[in-house]
Amino acid sequence: MNRGNSVKEKSEGLGKGILVVGGGISGITTALEAAEVGYRVVLIEQQAYLGGKVSMMNQYFPKLCPPWCGLEINFRRIRQNPRIQVLTSAIVKKISGSEGNFDVILELKPEYVNNQCTTCGDCVEVCPVERENDFNLGLDKSRAIFLPHEMAFPHKYVIDEKKCLKEECRKCQEVCKYDAINFEQFPEIIELKIGSIVFATGWELFDVSQIPELKFGVFPDIITNLMMERIASPNGPNKGKIVKPSNGEAPKNIVFVQCAGSRDESYLPYCSGVCCSVSLKQALYLTEQYPEANVKIFYIDLRLMGRHEDFLNRILDNPRIELIKGKVGKISEEKETGNMICEAEDILSGIKISAVADLVVLAAGMVPNISSLEKTSTDESGFVSDEKLEPGIYAAGCNKNPQEVSASLKDATGAALKAIQSAKQ
Amino acid sequence: MSFIEPDIDFIKHLKKDCGSVLTTCMQCGSCTAVCDLSPENNPFPRKEMIWASWGLKDKLLGDPDIWLCHQCGDCSATCPRDIRPGDVIASLRNYCYQYYAKPHFLGIIMQKPAFLPLIIGFPVVIISLILILAGTFKIPDGPVIYSKFFPHGLLNISFLLLVLASFSGFVIGLKQYWKNLKHSTTVVKPNGTLLPGFFSVLSTILTHKNFRFCTTNRYRYWAHFGVFWGFVMLLAVTFYAILATLFFEYPMAFWNPVKILGNLAGLFLLIGCSIMIWQRIFDSEKRTNSNYSDWFFIISLFLLTASGLIIEIARLQNWSYAYHLYFIHLVLVWMVIMYIPYTKFAHFVYRTIAMTYSKYLGRI
Amino acid sequence: MNKEAKKIGVYVCSGCGIGQNLDIDALQSAASENNDISISRVHSFLCQKKYCEIIHNDIIDKELHSIVIAACSPRVKTKEFSFDPSIVVERVNLREQVIWCNPPNDEDTQMLAEDYLRMGVAKALIIEQPEPFISSTLNSDILVVGGGISGITSAIESAKAGYRVVIVEKEAQAGGWSSRLLKQVPYSDPFGTLQDPIIHEKIKELQSFKNITLLTSSEIKEISGQPGEFSVSILNKNTIMEYMVASIILATGWEPYNATNLKEFGYSMHADVVTNVELEEMAKSGKIVRPSNGQDVQSVLFIQCAGSRDKKHLPYCSAFCCATSLKQAKYIRNFSTETKVFVVYKDIRMPGKLEYFYKEIQKDEQIFLTKGTVSEITEENNQLLVTVKDTLIDEVINIKVDLVVLATGMTPRNSEDLNLTYRQGKGLPGLKYNFPDSHFICFPYETRRTGIYAAGAIRAPGTISACIEDATGAALKAIQCIESTKRGESVHPRSGDISSPELYMQRCTDCKRCTEECPFGAYDETEKGTPLPNPYRCRSCGICMGSCPERIISFKDFSINAVSSMIKAVHIPDEFEEKPRILAFVCENDAYPAFDMAGINHLQYSAYIRIIPVRCIGSVNKVWISDALSQGFDGILQIGCKPGDDYQCHYIHGSELTETRGENIQETLQTMMLEPERIRTEFIEINEFNRIPEMIEDYLETIEEIGPNPFKDM
Numbered sequence A: 001m002n003r004g005n006s007v008k009e010k011s012e013g014l015g016k017g018i019l020v021v022g023g024g025i026s027g028i029t030t031a032l033e034a035a036e037v038g039y040r041v042v043l044i045e046q047q048a049y050l051g052g053k054v055s056m057m058n059q060y061f062p063k064l065c066p067p068w069c070g071l072e073i074n075f076r077r078i079r080q081n082p083r084i085q086v087l088t089s090a091i092v093k094k095i096s097g098s099e100g101n102f103d104v105i106l107e108l109k110p111e112y113v114n115n116q117c118t119t120c121g122d123c124v125e126v127c128p129v130e131r132e133n134d135f136n137l138g139l140d141k142s143r144a145i146f147l148p149h150e151m152a153f154p155h156k157y158v159i160d161e162k163k164c165l166k167e168e169c170r171k172c173q174e175v176c177k178y179d180a181i182n183f184e185q186f187p188e189i190i191e192l193k194i195g196s197i198v199f200a201t202g203w204e205l206f207d208v209s210q211i212p213e214l215k216f217g218v219f220p221d222i223i224t225n226l227m228m229e230r231i232a233s234p235n236g237p238n239k240g241k242i243v244k245p246s247n248g249e250a251p252k253n254i255v256f257v258q259c260a261g262s263r264d265e266s267y268l269p270y271c272s273g274v275c276c277s278v279s280l281k282q283a284l285y286l287t288e289q290y291p292e293a294n295v296k297i298f299y300i301d302l303r304l305m306g307r308h309e310d311f312l313n314r315i316l317d318n319p320r321i322e323l324i325k326g327k328v329g330k331i332s333e334e335k336e337t338g339n340m341i342c343e344a345e346d347i348l349s350g351i352k353i354s355a356v357a358d359l360v361v362l363a364a365g366m367v368p369n370i371s372s373l374e375k376t377s378t379d380e381s382g383f384v385s386d387e388k389l390e391p392g393i394y395a396a397g398c399n400k401n402p403q404e405v406s407a408s409l410k411d412a413t414g415a416a417l418k419a420i421q422s423a424k425q
Numbered sequence B: 001m002s003f004i005e006p007d008i009d010f011i012k013h014l015k016k017d018c019g020s021v022l023t024t025c026m027q028c029g030s031c032t033a034v035c036d037l038s039p040e041n042n043p044f045p046r047k048e049m050i051w052a053s054w055g056l057k058d059k060l061l062g063d064p065d066i067w068l069c070h071q072c073g074d075c076s077a078t079c080p081r082d083i084r085p086g087d088v089i090a091s092l093r094n095y096c097y098q099y100y101a102k103p104h105f106l107g108i109i110m111q112k113p114a115f116l117p118l119i120i121g122f123p124v125v126i127i128s129l130i131l132i133l134a135g136t137f138k139i140p141d142g143p144v145i146y147s148k149f150f151p152h153g154l155l156n157i158s159f160l161l162l163v164l165a166s167f168s169g170f171v172i173g174l175k176q177y178w179k180n181l182k183h184s185t186t187v188v189k190p191n192g193t194l195l196p197g198f199f200s201v202l203s204t205i206l207t208h209k210n211f212r213f214c215t216t217n218r219y220r221y222w223a224h225f226g227v228f229w230g231f232v233m234l235l236a237v238t239f240y241a242i243l244a245t246l247f248f249e250y251p252m253a254f255w256n257p258v259k260i261l262g263n264l265a266g267l268f269l270l271i272g273c274s275i276m277i278w279q280r281i282f283d284s285e286k287r288t289n290s291n292y293s294d295w296f297f298i299i300s301l302f303l304l305t306a307s308g309l310i311i312e313i314a315r316l317q318n319w320s321y322a323y324h325l326y327f328i329h330l331v332l333v334w335m336v337i338m339y340i341p342y343t344k345f346a347h348f349v350y351r352t353i354a355m356t357y358s359k360y361l362g363r364i
Numbered sequence C: 001m002n003k004e005a006k007k008i009g010v011y012v013c014s015g016c017g018i019g020q021n022l023d024i025d026a027l028q029s030a031a032s033e034n035n036d037i038s039i040s041r042v043h044s045f046l047c048q049k050k051y052c053e054i055i056h057n058d059i060i061d062k063e064l065h066s067i068v069i070a071a072c073s074p075r076v077k078t079k080e081f082s083f084d085p086s087i088v089v090e091r092v093n094l095r096e097q098v099i100w101c102n103p104p105n106d107e108d109t110q111m112l113a114e115d116y117l118r119m120g121v122a123k124a125l126i127i128e129q130p131e132p133f134i135s136s137t138l139n140s141d142i143l144v145v146g147g148g149i150s151g152i153t154s155a156i157e158s159a160k161a162g163y164r165v166v167i168v169e170k171e172a173q174a175g176g177w178s179s180r181l182l183k184q185v186p187y188s189d190p191f192g193t194l195q196d197p198i199i200h201e202k203i204k205e206l207q208s209f210k211n212i213t214l215l216t217s218s219e220i221k222e223i224s225g226q227p228g229e230f231s232v233s234i235l236n237k238n239t240i241m242e243y244m245v246a247s248i249i250l251a252t253g254w255e256p257y258n259a260t261n262l263k264e265f266g267y268s269m270h271a272d273v274v275t276n277v278e279l280e281e282m283a284k285s286g287k288i289v290r291p292s293n294g295q296d297v298q299s300v301l302f303i304q305c306a307g308s309r310d311k312k313h314l315p316y317c318s319a320f321c322c323a324t325s326l327k328q329a330k331y332i333r334n335f336s337t338e339t340k341v342f343v344v345y346k347d348i349r350m351p352g353k354l355e356y357f358y359k360e361i362q363k364d365e366q367i368f369l370t371k372g373t374v375s376e377i378t379e380e381n382n383q384l385l386v387t388v389k390d391t392l393i394d395e396v397i398n399i400k401v402d403l404v405v406l407a408t409g410m411t412p413r414n415s416e417d418l419n420l421t422y423r424q425g426k427g428l429p430g431l432k433y434n435f436p437d438s439h440f441i442c443f444p445y446e447t448r449r450t451g452i453y454a455a456g457a458i459r460a461p462g463t464i465s466a467c468i469e470d471a472t473g474a475a476l477k478a479i480q481c482i483e484s485t486k487r488g489e490s491v492h493p494r495s496g497d498i499s500s501p502e503l504y505m506q507r508c509t510d511c512k513r514c515t516e517e518c519p520f521g522a523y524d525e526t527e528k529g530t531p532l533p534n535p536y537r538c539r540s541c542g543i544c545m546g547s548c549p550e551r552i553i554s555f556k557d558f559s560i561n562a563v564s565s566m567i568k569a570v571h572i573p574d575e576f577e578e579k580p581r582i583l584a585f586v587c588e589n590d591a592y593p594a595f596d597m598a599g600i601n602h603l604q605y606s607a608y609i610r611i612i613p614v615r616c617i618g619s620v621n622k623v624w625i626s627d628a629l630s631q632g633f634d635g636i637l638q639i640g641c642k643p644g645d646d647y648q649c650h651y652i653h654g655s656e657l658t659e660t661r662g663e664n665i666q667e668t669l670q671t672m673m674l675e676p677e678r679i680r681t682e683f684i685e686i687n688e689f690n691r692i693p694e695m696i697e698d699y700l701e702t703i704e705e706i707g708p709n710p711f712k713d714m
Helices: A003-012 A025-037 A052-056 A068-080 A122-126 A171-175 A225-232 A275-289 A308-316 A405-424 B008-018 B030-034 B046-053 B057-061 B074-078 B085-100 B104-110 B113-134 B152-184 B194-207 B209-213 B220-247 B257-282 B292-317 B322-338 B344-361 C024-031 C049-061 C095-099 C107-126 C149-160 C199-207 C276-284 C321-335 C354-362 C464-486 C513-517 C543-547 C560-569 C591-600 C622-631 C654-660 C662-671 C689-706
Strands: A017-021 A041-044 A084-087 A090-098 A101-108 A130-132 A141-143 A188-199 A203-205 A222-224 A253-260 A294-299 A321-325 A328-333 A340-346 A351-357 A359-364 A366-368 A393-395 C008-013 C039-043 C066-071 C088-093 C142-145 C165-168 C212-215 C218-226 C229-236 C239-245 C247-250 C254-256 C273-275 C299-303 C340-345 C367-371 C373-380 C383-389 C396-401 C403-406 C410-412 C452-454 C523-525 C531-533 C582-587 C609-614 C635-640 C679-683
Touching: A017 A025, A017 A405, A025 A041, A025 A052, A025 A068, A025 A084, A025 A405, A025 C464, A041 A090, A052 A068, A052 A225, A122 A171, A188 A405, A222 A225, A225 A275, A225 A359, A253 A275, A253 A328, A253 A340, A253 A351, A275 A294, A275 A308, A275 A321, A275 A359, A294 A340, A294 A351, A308 A321, A321 A340, A328 B030, A340 B030, A393 A405, A405 C149, A405 C464, B008 B046, B008 B085, B030 B046, B030 B074, B046 B057, B046 B085, B057 B085, B057 B152, B074 B085, B085 B104, B085 B152, B085 B292, B085 B344, B104 B113, B113 B152, B113 B322, B152 B220, B152 B322, B152 B344, B194 B209, B194 B344, B209 B220, B220 B257, B220 B292, B257 B292, B292 B322, B292 B344, C008 C024, C008 C049, C008 C107, C024 C039, C024 C066, C024 C107, C039 C049, C049 C066, C066 C107, C088 C095, C088 C107, C095 C107, C095 C591, C107 C560, C107 C609, C142 C149, C142 C239, C142 C464, C149 C165, C149 C199, C149 C212, C149 C247, C149 C464, C165 C218, C165 C229, C199 C212, C218 C239, C229 C247, C247 C464, C273 C276, C276 C321, C276 C403, C299 C321, C299 C396, C321 C340, C321 C354, C321 C367, C340 C383, C340 C396, C354 C367, C383 C403, C452 C464, C513 C523, C513 C543, C543 C654, C560 C609, C560 C622, C582 C591, C582 C689, C591 C609, C591 C689, C622 C635, C622 C662, C635 C654, C635 C689, C654 C662, C654 C679, C662 C679, C679 C689
Parallel strands: A017 A041, A017 A188, A041 A084, A188 A393, A222 A359, A253 A294, A253 A359, A294 A321, C008 C039, C008 C066, C066 C088, C142 C165, C142 C247, C165 C212, C247 C452, C273 C403, C299 C340, C299 C403, C340 C367, C582 C609, C582 C635, C635 C679
Antiparallel strands: A090 A101, A101 A188, A130 A141, A203 A366, A328 A340, A340 A351, C218 C229, C229 C239, C254 C410, C373 C383, C383 C396, C523 C531
8 A cells, every 4th residue: 555645635635734743742732733723734753653752751740640641632632633644654855835835745664564454463473583672762672563562653563674674574464464564665755735834853862871971881770861761661671660771670779860961061051951850750750669769869950940849849758869969970880789889079068979879860861853854943052943944834842942741732832823823824 | 257258350360360261160069079089078179169150269268179189180071061170270279379479479470471581581680690790601611511600609509599588488478378278177176187197198299199090181190290200309319419519529420320310300300291291282172271370380390301401411512502501401490499489380389288287187 | 313213233353363262153142132233244354444345335225323343442443443423433342451351262251242242232322423512603702811921922823823812901001020121031042142021022013913902901800601602891991891702811920929928038127128020120210229228239149039949938939030030130230340249049940041041141250159048137237248058158158238139939810810700710720829720741721611721920930931932822722722612622631522411401400519510610500509501611521420410411422321221231140159240430531541551461350340431430420330239240440540639630620529429329339238349449540551450350359258249139
């Protein structure tokens, strides 16, 4: 089946619709909010499934609620809304025209699995190839054909383009009763007429291995905050049991290193705005799982804006969590035990401390993900700047500002209105 | 009750001297965290950074911690705001040479490039005057014998007098420094006594133990080791030479063990200085900033050593310019020695005192 | 339509292992046991496009009213199984909730599947497709209450999208607090330069729109009605003006925290202690002087979090004060090069790119910042002596200054200014600290008064840029509500749902439960207490249906009868020892997907459970429980979303109501002479699927302990 054909059919009736680039929570929100006003929307995502980073999170702060809850509602909204069309594995190749009359060329990469997939799972059993599971940030393995996660939308299996043996193997294709797998697929180019465009391409985690002092990648029990989310997730590598990657044991002393790369001229000069809340959240669920564990959070400033202060107070009341003003300067290994020693100044007590930890979580910041953007402009930090975008093109969410989910979603909702104004012209 | 009174001029001076934005310090404490020389209690340099940002000059002038720093640059390499605490602390030390200098004007002119001709001119004039008065201010004939140009007795006496004069000012300055040290630090329960503390510090200095902690700049240990020991050995050789001019044969024979030691020390110094200069120019990360007083100190030391070795060759080779070179060497010797209290050279005294005091306080 | 007249088709999928795990023939005959099925088919690939066309043809050929699809979860293959909108499609979840979590070809698994199919058929026979309710008096205008930066932004953005807007501002001039600023914090490069307040441009822009009516010196007298047809009366100076609007944006903003409460910082004790708002006024007037003597200011000290982050005053952080104080420090320095500025903070909170502004401010060597706690302010020699503890400099420092500025926080204005004539109150229900904010991270514009959206500082304290962003989003939501209402669709979270509750008023006893319990204030009431529904305020959650003791509230596609008939469709085996039966009412938002995910992970749990998904656990009516118990169910589980402070119930207090209604239900149990354990309420999060087997096992153990339901044999 040709994916492009079905798109073309739909796009003819599109009129001056809205193109939303990026199927994370911001893009989903922009698309839904505009579609529920009554506009036609094409939502494209470069991965094979929607949800972005949010689908990888265990809990949201400050409610400690699962992000899937909102995703479920949003996916339901998409499913029942005839005005939204979702294109996965799609990227923007070219944008021409102007506000109200854009011509957009999209490339649809082959997915090899079509919508006839019922997620029965027969293919996985025969797939001979193992791969690093990128959804779990390489903390475990999956087959080359896999269901990314239980909530994956569109709900179908995905083939790892790079790892799959394709025509040489075809085992999955042979076993599939539903004719859902087909390797004779090539990238397709489609053209859309669009009224306005919203880029909601989100963020990537800062690569903390750039900071030699923090030894990420040197010691296995130094993990990022995002890895922590995966480890703690009920559908993570250990079904939500938080263990040390090195030996699968429960951690006893956990150190959180705030501003791992953020607020640092050498790396990310801005503050990512969310890492404080994220670490406090993680400290809370850690101590919930291990009431005997000791958590130390080393910070420069505690940035919990607005009502998040209540969340901070919840941490302050927790005798197992210690907040220490002072940034961790370097991490070394305690030779005898294999534990990590985190060096910092406890500024408020005026002492230097070497905190021994068996698990270190680096609170890494957000880097805007703008690789696929065209006709857009960025500011001095690499974020998309609304002012520099041409009329009819907008940005929404974390490619514009490092920010928490609810702020991104306000922004995404506003972007929907901007897009509507342009599409209306 | 004492009040906080920021000294704006002091902040401006510091900013200029170290070339750091300084006040953008956000007090994260990374600098302290990576510093291996910083004591456990009231560590540095985070607190020095806010004192400097607030222009709290008095606190800093009596702060022994600025002397515990050996300027390895680890803190500067880590600083997320890129304000190079190591250089700020170095500037604070510079400020001390100037502040405690007696007479005070000497301290000031040492820091300013504009006064360089004056600084060089002064020994030139003094040496010329002495030679004119002695009636030897001309190029002697025959094989090169430097005492024909500047008789040993005269040299020893005039030089010693000058050093004494210069160092008596130093002592006055150091007394005030000691007072400030005691004033600025609260001695709750001293952990040691002064003299044993001093010996322990001395051993630290002699072995260069503290330099080994430096992780960013690993050549520094060898460079400083070379310069330090080269200088100490040359001092010893010089004292022996003074004795030799009085009691033994001088110049010494080339194979005289003391002579060999002297040459070796010269080489140590030369290599050490070269590494330092190389580091300061070519450090790709620019972890330490070099200002005028750094360059003045290191270049004059380098020239002193180089000229010493050259005049030795000149003497042996009977160069015609040997006496001119000797004159230059003498100027350099006088400059370096005479100005010790007012230049970066003085750091070995301040540092020894501060370290001894810190040892006494139990901070190190 | 009458149940007997309904034509129904049953389609069973045998794919994905269903055929291998179940006896499909038996299943088919179970469906037609007591019902007249027009057509019954089995296929091994039901969701295939080709086969869906066959179903589609059946619908036309056999004139079917309802079809039952017994296959996978209703959460998947929705597009494939969507047919003519007038046809009822009931999905029976044989895959995720039967074969994937139970042993194959097992008697209990088979019974489970058959029961589910019977339940599906029973429901399909009763429910009908709803039709949208479209009023003839709907309009498309927007009312914005409050003419500050948020209100003006909302108005402009709505007008740009082509909507007419009325703004009501109580002052004589529009602009609010931000028009009283001298300068504004920069939100983009260059961060080293303060910006001129953007509000002035915005006011100009506002005036250029013909479709915006600005009413100054006005306030809301009364708002009644519902989305699409709110009737608003506005007191404009001395005249009353009437407007009809479709949706409302509440942007009345904030008030500074009352500084007279801040005795600890000497406010109103020392003339030279002022607030950040007072300083701004002074700066705007062109000169910063000491209020005590009118002299120039040589030194200023800012006390951050003055009353904020303080349980005695405002427990929250106002999110704007750090940036504002640094801005003020900057312009003070611009006024006079001599002045020294000190800032004492708890934490410097400059998130995102504001960090650049922080750094730019720090570059000024005459602005001094430290963390610390101001412990005392006294007057000495005509100056203020400020003692600060726990600083980064020393344990205690003393600073002499000419002026102290208290960085006071924001408090929300009272949303009761809306003067709603609603039965549940005049304003928007506040969340915490009276901010009518959304409780949902994923849905920041969620509101408990449909069609009324809060925007800006009344919703959450924040900066000007945050207000602009917020107000733009709120405008979208207001527009969306207008358009949804026109289509007769509900707004979030059941957006697109066209069903609304229907009340059989003859049997109403005016007990007021529905009017009290509706989370969205959809019901007004007469003096007598008779409910007056407002369908456009309704979110179709069904909580009123659950609340009604007379069972007079139902939806066309979700009704008391439909669920009762599903309960009755379950076969209760006589022999308890082997086969107890548990009925589970499961919230379809979170708990039902969690059961699906348990299935996806092939977690095994008891086949004695029968799940009925409900719109909200709060929609469960007591009668279903008594029905189930009379029917012979041994126990009843109600599984909803987490209640409490961090509630996850999408209908605010649906799951909480389940707990409070428990008393009523216990009465029912008592009258039936049954043990209280027969009913248990559980709360589950959507990703807690790993908990499900244990949860069910645990309840089964309890039921086994208390033994069979004595009604079983009756």
